[in-house]
Amino acid sequence: MTSTFVGMPAFPEAARTALGDSQLRANLAHATSTIRAKRARVVGEVDDWEQLRLAGAAVKDDVLLHLDEHLVRLEEALTANGAVVHWARDAEEACAVVAEVARSHGVDEVVKVKSMATAEIELNEHLEALGIAAWETDLAELIVQLGEDLPSHILVPAIHRNRAEIRQIFTDRMAAAGRPAPDDLTDEPARLAEAARLHLREKFLRAKVGVSGANFAVADSGTLVVVESEGNGRMCLTLPEVLVSVVGIEKVLPTWSDLEVFLQLLPRSSTGERMNPYTSTWAGVQPGDGPQEVHVVLLDNGRTRALADEVGRQALRCIRCSACLNVCPVYERTGGHSYGSVYPGPIGAILNPLLRGVGTDEQTDSLPYASSLCGACYEVCPVRIDIPSVLVDLRAQVVDAPRGGIPKPEAVALQAAAAAFSSAARMSLAEKVSGFAGRLLGWQLGRRGRTSLRRIPGPGAGWTDARDAPLPAAESFRSWWKRTGGRDA
Amino acid sequence: MVTCLNDALFPDAAKAVVRLLHRLGVDVEFPEGQTCCGQPMVNTGYVEEAVPVVRNFVDAFAGYDAVVTPSGSCAGCVRHQHAIVGRRSGDVALQERIAETSPRVYELSEFLVDVLGVEDVGASFPHTVTYHPTCHSLRLLGVGDRPTRLLSQVRGLRLRELPQASECCGFGGTFAVKNADTSVAMGSDKARHVRESGAEVLVAGDSSCLMHIGGLLGRQRSGVRVMHLAEVLAST
Amino acid sequence: MRDGVSARDDILRDVRRAVGEARRPVDVPRDYRRERVVEAATVDLFAERVADYRAEVVRCSLDEVEARIAAALPPHAQVVVPDGLPWAVPGAVPDDRLTPAHLDGLDGVVTGATVGIAETGTIVLSHGPGEGRRAITLVPDLHVCVVRADQVVAGVPDAIRLLDPTRPTTWISGPSATSDIELDRVEGVHGPRTLLVILAG
Numbered sequence: 050m051t052s053t054f055v056g057m058p059a060f061p062e063a064a065r066t067a068l069g070d071s072q073l074r075a076n077l078a079h080a081t082s083t084i085r086a087k088r089a090r091v092v093g094e095v096d097d098w099e100q101l102r103l104a105g106a107a108v109k110d111d112v113l114l115h116l117d118e119h120l121v122r123l124e125e126a127l128t129a130n131g132a133v134v135h136w137a138r139d140a141e142e143a144c145a146v147v148a149e150v151a152r153s154h155g156v157d158e159v160v161k162v163k164s165m166a167t168a169e170i171e172l173n174e175h176l177e178a179l180g181i182a183a184w185e186t187d188l189a190e191l192i193v194q195l196g197e198d199l200p201s202h203i204l205v206p207a208i209h210r211n212r213a214e215i216r217q218i219f220t221d222r223m224a225a226a227g228r229p230a231p232d233d234l235t236d237e238p239a240r241l242a243e244a245a246r247l248h249l250r251e252k253f254l255r256a257k258v259g260v261s262g263a264n265f266a267v268a269d270s271g272t273l274v275v276v277e278s279e280g281n282g283r284m285c286l287t288l289p290e291v292l293v294s295v296v297g298i299e300k301v302l303p304t305w306s307d308l309e310v311f312l313q314l315l316p317r318s319s320t321g322e323r324m325n326p327y328t329s330t331w332a333g334v335q336p337g338d339g340p341q342e343v344h345v346v347l348l349d350n351g352r353t354r355a356l357a358d359e360v361g362r363q364a365l366r367c368i369r370c371s372a373c374l375n376v377c378p379v380y381e382r383t384g385g386h387s388y389g390s391v392y393p394g395p396i397g398a399i400l401n402p403l404l405r406g407v408g409t410d411e412q413t414d415s416l417p418y419a420s421s422l423c424g425a426c427y428e429v430c431p432v433r434i435d436i437p438s439v440l441v442d443l444r445a446q447v448v449d450a451p452r453g454g455i456p457k458p459e460a461v462a463l464q465a466a467a468a469a470f471s472s473a474a475r476m477s478l479a480e481k482v483s484g485f486a487g488r489l490l491g492w493q494l495g496r497r498g499r500t501s502l503r504r505i506p507g508p509g510a511g512w513t514d515a516r517d518a519p520l521p522a523a524e525s526f527r528s529w530w531k532r533t534g535g536r537d538a
Numbered sequence: 539m540v541t542c543l544n545d546a547l548f549p550d551a552a553k554a555v556v557r558l559l560h561r562l563g564v565d566v567e568f569p570e571g572q573t574c575c576g577q578p579m580v581n582t583g584y585v586e587e588a589v590p591v592v593r594n595f596v597d598a599f600a601g602y603d604a605v606v607t608p609s610g611s612c613a614g615c616v617r618h619q620h621a622i623v624g625r626r627s628g629d630v631a632l633q634e635r636i637a638e639t640s641p642r643v644y645e646l647s648e649f650l651v652d653v654l655g656v657e658d659v660g661a662s663f664p665h666t667v668t669y670h671p672t673c674h675s676l677r678l679l680g681v682g683d684r685p686t687r688l689l690s691q692v693r694g695l696r697l698r699e700l701p702q703a704s705e706c707c708g709f710g711g712t713f714a715v716k717n718a719d720t721s722v723a724m725g726s727d728k729a730r731h732v733r734e735s736g737a738e739v740l741v742a743g744d745s746s747c748l749m750h751i752g753g754l755l756g757r758q759r760s761g762v763r764v765m766h767l768a769e770v771l772a773s774t
Numbered sequence: 775m776r777d778g779v780s781a782r783d784d785i786l787r788d789v790r791r792a793v794g795e796a797r798r799p800v801d802v803p804r805d806y807r808r809e810r811v812v813e814a815a816t817v818d819l820f821a822e823r824v825a826d827y828r829a830e831v832v833r834c835s836l837d838e839v840e841a842r843i844a845a846a847l848p849p850h851a852q853v854v855v856p857d858g859l860p861w862a863v864p865g866a867v868p869d870d871r872l873t874p875a876h877l878d879g880l881d882g883v884v885t886g887a888t889v890g891i892a893e894t895g896t897i898v899l900s901h902g903p904g905e906g907r908r909a910i911t912l913v914p915d916l917h918v919c920v921v922r923a924d925q926v927v928a929g930v931p932d933a934i935r936l937l938d939p940t941r942p943t944t945w946i947s948g949p950s951a952t953s954d955i956e957l958d959r960v961e962g963v964h965g966p967r968t969l970l971v972i973l974a975g
Contacts, residue, residue, distance in 0.1 A: 060717070061716065061717050061718075061719065061720075064717065064719060064720050065719045068719050068720065068723050378705050378706045378708065378724050379717075379720055379724070382720055382723045382724060383720055417583075418712075418713065418716050418717065419717065419720075420710070420713065421673070421706050421708055421709065421710025421711075421713045421721070421724070422581060422673070422710055422711070422713070423673035423677070423705075423706035423710070424673055424674070424677035424678060425673075425677070425704075425705075425706065427677070428677055438618075441580060441581055441583075441619070441622075442622075443583075444581070444582060444583030445580075445583045445584075445585045445626075446583070447583055448582070448583035448584055448585075448586075449583075449586070452586075459582070459712075460584070463578065463579055463582055463584045463587060464584070464587055466574075466578060466579070467576075467579050467584065467587035467588065467590065467591055469573070470542065470573040470574040470576070470579075470590075470591040470594065471573070471590035471591055471593075471594050472573070472594065473570055473571045473572060473573055473594075473598070476542070476545075476573045476574075480545065480546050483546060484546075501753070501756055503757075511714075511715045511718040512714065512715060512718065512753070514718065514722070515718075515722040515726075515754065515757060516722065516725070516750065516753030516754050516756075516757055517752075517753040517754075517756035517757050518749075518753060519547050519548070519749055519752075519753075520547075521546055521547060522546060522547055522548070522549045522550075524549065525545050525546050525549055526540050526544060526545045526549035526552040526553065526568075527540075527545055527568075527570065529549060529553065530568045530570070531570070535556045535560075535566060535568060
């Protein structure tokens with residue numbers, strides 16, 4: 050059984066639940082501070098980092114603005130290399146392609162390299178319904194799959210789990226999926242990794258069909274690239290007879306030499322290493338080496354919708370490094386599940402609404418607001434996605450979607466504020482009212498020896514549940530200036 | 539440019555700017571037509587509603603050499619978001635006026651260091667202080683170490699390092715209300731770092747962030763006061 | 775096919791519509807460091823950075839390679855060797871289309887390499903003569919890899935230039951590792967848990 054994000058509540062509600070989980074917050078704070086420090090160290094030693102970021106952003110922009118041409122070239126090159134190219138408009142079509150390949154080989158299991166695209170299309174659930182087991186082989190994915198859990202991070206989907214929890218999951222669940230965990234398993238990371246090695250090795254050695262995504266797809270040469278750490282990727286890409294790779298259409302790079310930029314940007318931003326342990330590249334079928342039947346599924350699933358968004362299309366530059374998650378103060382406290390998607394954190398807050406469209410469901414519409422707009426994500430993004438600007442633009446789209454319908458209380462409040470701010474005379478009047486209220490409240494609180502508010506009724510209660518609120522000043526600056534001309538400052 | 543928040547809730551910070559600039563020989567005016575920069579609307583998605591607010595802004599501040607504001611956030615809104623509002627309006631004349639006004643808007647520390655060229659403003663403030671570099675000053679405007687350079691010249695002031703200083707306090711405008719639980723969780727960590735710094739006074743360049751952190755420090759009965767950078771620099 | 779239109783045609787049409795009038799050439803600034811000179815220090819840096827990943831690095835002259843290979847292998851080890859490996863290996867098992875299960879029963883593998891990248895401590899295999907097909911350097915638990923000093927380049931762009939995109943390549947930076955448990959790096963998951971690099975010349 051696997052879980053899905055279907056039916057997740059909107060962000061504020063999901064976040065409230067997560068914030069109450071002190072174990073989760075401790076796990077996340079520890080993990081994100083570790084990775085932040087590692088990233089900062091290895092990025093700091095690259096003296097042309099900013100030039101690489103600019104080049105990376107420009108290469109991706111060029112790809113996006115000529116995506117049709119690059120896709121056609123990619124298809125040609127892949128076909129020439131002996132690969133079979135499929136196109137999928139949505140998740141359903143992509144899953145059907147993979148299922149058909151599996152069925153045509155009569156297998157009831159496939160081994161999988163960690164891939165965001167296949168997580169996005171919920172391939173495992175789809176295959177499971179058809180009686181085909183999809184074994185996740187990345188350690189973190191394995192933890193999530195065995196634990197019947199949901200991923201909460203792009204790079205490390207089990208970031209919300211600590212070593213003790215992982216030991217428990219392995220001990221309880223491995224036996225049902227294959228080789229059981231060793232009896233004397235401890236929570237030492239090296240022992241846990243070894244347990245995964247033993248558990249998965251029998252699956253790698255017998256697998257007929259492997260399923261992957263790709264970090265990059267080079268249009269010129271038809272070369273696919275998978276960047277990984279553990280070697281499970283190499284196992285899935287090399288040992289099976291058949292390989293199916295599900296690749297988002299935005300993963301194209303024009304030329305092989307463009308990899309010189311991205312193979313510098315990605316590992317340092319992602320795992321905070323100078324280079325990840327293993328990177329595999331392959332161009333279709335290589336006679337006598339690796340899978341002799343190679344399929345590539347080019348997936349849209351909302352990407353052309355995102356591409357049509359003038360401000361938001363830059364989100365398609367994303368190389369899934371997760372640096373933005375690791376620096377995000379909101380993500381660090383709420384965790385990934387609160388975002389209700391395989392794409393959590395700042396990039397998820399823009400990518401999900403861009404892929405799905407806004408104005409249809411409350412959960413998606415809540416995501417652009419799941420940010421304090423602090424800008425830490427933009428600062429670390431290796432392809433310079435201006436996430437705060439896209440968030441603000443998406444908020445406008447969320448507000449604009451139902452215009453003409455029944456306005457929400459928030460709309461009424463902000464429209465009233467805007468009306469007051471459109472003229473100094475109106476604002477002055479509003480301040481006189483609040484100033485009078487402030488004097489009145491100040492007089493009452495003063496009798497109790499206080500100078501701030503402990504509780505505001507109505508919508509303001511969200512503020513004063515945990516924070517004191519300031520009293521409106523008895524005399525606004527505006528009135529003071531009018532009275533004194535600024536002379537007794 | 540006094541900002542709506544300072545005008546109504548924190549006039550002392552705004553008065554301190556006037557006092558400080560007078561002391562440095564600057565001719566200060568308060569165009570009474572001003573209201574708000576429009577950020578609350580823009581950042582909540584009400585760009586349409588922000589159009590008349592921005593129109594009012596350019597009307598109020600047309601013709602000045604420099605517009606100084608004690609807020610990194612409001613300066614950031616003017617310099618980075620007014621153009622967006624202008625495009626939304628479809629009004630070419632408004633867009634041109636925005637292009638004239640926006641670059642002349644300075645956050646206080648930028649104005650002091652870059653325009654006036656002073657770092658020692660002749661202030662005296664014999665207290666232990668820690669400084670929170672608000673996100674929009676730090677990342678949107680890039681004010682860098684200008685505020686701490688100004689503070690380090692203040693007589694008697696002892697500056698303490700704030701742990702994890704560059705992390706957001708969690709205010710975030712309407713985020714503080716729409717996602718109140720997350721906002722409070724972030725702010726509580728910030729308040730804890732402020733207490734750990736051992737400072738008597740927390741200083742920042744944005745009254746909004748100070749209101750949030752100060753609200754938490756107050757609720758925790760920490761005894762730490764919050765003050766705007768302008769108030770410290772105006773002290774003698 | 776859905777409604778008689780292929781997914782390919784639909785997607786390409788949607789891409790063209792989405793880009794619309796925004797289509798324009800984009801200049802890619804290439805002022806990052808694309809080419810760097812190899813100096814004596816470059817090879818030292820390579821050795822240091824490979825060792826940083828907790829791979830073992832042995833430096834020797836070209837004449838000493840065979841002796842170093844022999845010394846690196848456990849006694850009576852059965853090791854797979856690719857066609858075209860220029861060095862004699864004790865206990866060599868030629869790669870005669872060995873199955874994954876057979877490879878799993880061997881003790882190790884000895885290969886050459888195509889490029890070494892100093893800045894990142896990376897070895898790149900392109901799986902031709904002397905390097906062998908991908909599976910042989912993956913399944914056995916010990917990988918002894920001989921890199922000649924004249925194969926070492928300074929940075930990633932220098933390596934990319936030397937590689938053929940139509941060949942499969944494997945970029946190896948230290949032994950198999952994971953950071954999936956609390957983001958602490960642990961060596962040794964599915965790939966060879968021991969990587970021994972003989973840096974010759």
